[in-house]
Amino acid sequence: MKEGKILSEPKVKVEFSLEGLNLDPEYVTKKIGLKPHIFYKKGEIAQNHKPYKQGCWSIIVPYEVSYDISVQVEKLFKMIRDKKEIILEVKKMYKGDVILSVVIEVENQTIPGVTFENQHITLLAELEADMxxxxxxxS
Structure with missing residues (x-):
């Protein structure tokens, strides 16, 4: 280790999203009963000054230091596990997509374990989710 250099630990963020052409995030919020971290409707203007092409409703486990992403994935799944049927209903209603996104920030080649537990894989499959x-x- 170089003198004076502080090694950074890996950070993990996990996001669960429902997306659909005409998805109404207010309806999804009422139906699922969770307040989203990110939400928008088709046509609203994004930060890049272009309109969104579809609606989105997302909940997030924000960046945390982690040496195994399964910790953050489990935090997220605790929020949605008992809402599977409602999520499937909303997905079908809006002909939408379910997406699980994991973002890992790595510095100094310290990479966390990338483990998906069977229960998480099963739920993702039941939701026909993309990952x-x-x-x-x-650097």
């Missing part, structure tokens, strides 16, 4: 894992190398 995305991004690893961001910070």
């Amino acid at each position: 995305d894992v991004d690893i961001l190398l910070i």
